[in-house]
Amino acid sequence: MADNRTRRKPKKDEEGGWKFWLQTIALTAAIYAVLFLLMQFVFSNDKVSGPSMQPTFENGDKVIAFRHTQLSRGDVVVLKAPDEPGSFYIKRIIGLPGDTVVSKNNKIYVNGKKLDESFLDAGSKLKEPETSIYANKPYSYTYDFTLSELAKESSEYKQRYSNSYLKKVEKTNKVPAGSYFVMGDHRTVSKDSRIIGFINKKSIIGEVKWRYWPLNKWSTF
Numbered sequence: 001m002a003d004n005r006t007r008r009k010p011k012k013d014e015e016g017g018w019k020f021w022l023q024t025i026a027l028t029a030a031i032y033a034v035l036f037l038l039m040q041f042v043f044s045n046d047k048v049s050g051p052s053m054q055p056t057f058e059n060g061d062k063v064i065a066f067r068h069t070q071l072s073r074g075d076v077v078v079l080k081a082p083d084e085p086g087s088f089y090i091k092r093i094i095g096l097p098g099d100t101v102v103s104k105n106n107k108i109y110v111n112g113k114k115l116d117e118s119f120l121d122a123g124s125k126l127k128e129p130e131t132s133i134y135a136n137k138p139y140s141y142t143y144d145f146t147l148s149e150l151a152k153e154s155s156e157y158k159q160r161y162s163n164s165y166l167k168k169v170e171k172t173n174k175v176p177a178g179s180y181f182v183m184g185d186h187r188t189v190s191k192d193s194r195i196i197g198f199i200n201k202k203s204i205i206g207e208v209k210w211r212y213w214p215l216n217k218w219s220t221f
Helices: 002-041 147-153 155-160 161-170
Strands: 043-047 062-066 076-080 087-097 103-105 108-109 179-183 202-214
Touching: 043 179, 043 202, 076 179, 103 147, 147 161
Parallel strands: none
Antiparallel strands: 043 062, 062 202, 076 087, 076 202, 087 179, 103 108
16 A cells, blocks of 8 residues: 555646646736736837937836826827827827917917916926027927917928818817827927827827836836
């Protein structure tokens, strides 16, 4: 009897080892599946490219955006670039659907009221180099415009939109339904809604909530 028990013991150990590895593999697969679903439907992991949101975000910063959030004026969002298929931009929402937007004397007015742009304070202390067309202007400098003027005068708008669409914007000075007017915090270099036009809600990937890289700039928004 002792010899039989000795022979069976390695078999049980072997079965236990296989069960452990199968359970480990199954658990790992489940974790990856959950993470995949979360990244597909809840979060978006993105890397900032370019200077358009300086100094709020720098080139190379890594951020997490939440999908399907209630978007508000001032939110920073990741969006599909309308002029570069397959690329993504990070911008700040300035105008919501139905808002009027006017820039005058380096201030933004939404629905007739001056917009609180305290998020530009850091950029207002940084100056463009002498080689820039905006030499010595702060990063936050915003040239004058209205949505009506963009619709009437912008060659980019005329390439992107129909005449009837532009006529309506020219008449109302309003952000069209289902769309957003976005801008970069580095106003003098940002390619934003002043150039690429209004951003359809379906093109917005998510709202930036967390910068996790670099570690010394870890922050929530």
